Amino acid sequence: YDSVVTTVTKVSVKAGRSLSIPCLYGTQYRNHVKYLCKGSRWRSCSYAIKTNERQKSKKFSISDDKDQRIFTVTMRELTNEDSHFWCFVENNNGPDDGEYFHLSVTTGPPILRTHSVTTVTKVSVKAGRSLSIPCLYGTQYRNLVKYLCKGYRWRSCSYVIKTDGQRKPKKFSISDDKDQNFTVTLSGLKLESGGWYLCSSGEYQMPVHLSVYGKPTSSKSPCICCFQPALEPLLFARFCKSQR
Known part of the structure; x- marks a missing residue:
């Protein structure tokens, strides 16, 4: 078909x-x-x-x-x-x-599930700033490659960055704490950087939509929690509170 x-x-x-x-x-x-x-x-x-x-x-x-x-x-x-x-x-x-x-x-806490990858659903950041996106994964994926991919479809999206070092652009970084959390940081974001991305490991993906707005700013501090805690309580509790 x-x-x-x-x-x-x-x-x-x-x-x-x-x-x-x-x-x-x-x-x-x-x-x-x-x-x-x-x-x-x-x-x-x-x-x-x-x-x-x-x-x-x-x-x-x-x-x-x-x-x-x-x-x-x-x-x-x-x-x-x-x-x-x-x-x-x-x-x-x-x-x-x-x-x-x-x-x-x-059912149960998704970060403790064997088969799962999850992240925020929507993030918004001003042009020129940096953004950190937290991605949580199940225990089965602890030793697998993690990556952020730009696009809508797993098999045809464009890799942004990977934990195996095969894809490491200057403005992007990725870290994996091996405790069911990997973080992707995107720096110097432009208006055209907006769109859909896939937070992925193994066979699962989770789409996240990035909105970039306004005139560019020179701020170097990353926007760590550019999402609403009420909508993403698990990610806020695990990732944001330790960063603020």
Whole structure:
């Protein structure tokens, strides 16, 4: 099944939490209907939410950025029954086009889970500043390579930096404390640095959206906690309090 819709492949999240997934589509689909479909098979999955319908669902929401050619689906109060999904666009000339992603919903503290990678969902920083992004991982990934990748799809995103030293640009750094936490620091951020990134290790990825705004500043101090503690209590407790 050849698709021109791309997204993440595997994501892990704690039960009861919310998660936003970016779905990129081709220019030919800019004005087409987009939707989230639930189920393991694309021919028999069921609609969760669509861009051309009034959004009444408390569990799902969807937005479409036609300039960036990305539609974003947000899922709330996730349970272990929320495992198989498709990002789809309607195709007026044939079968709808879509990409599958798998959601692993866990119970208990996610940083203690064997199979998981997690990070903040959205960060915002002023142009010219530095930013530190904390990424937590499960015990199975302690000795594996960790990396930050720019893009929406694991197999085709562009590596920003890796812990194995194969990718170490001057303005970026990465550290792994081997205690289920690795941190990526991005320096001298520009407006064009904004967009979607994947915090990854092993087969799991977690998307994080970076917004860069305003006129450049010369501040050298990294923005360590550019996210809301109420939305990311686990990361705030583990990472931010020790940095402030």
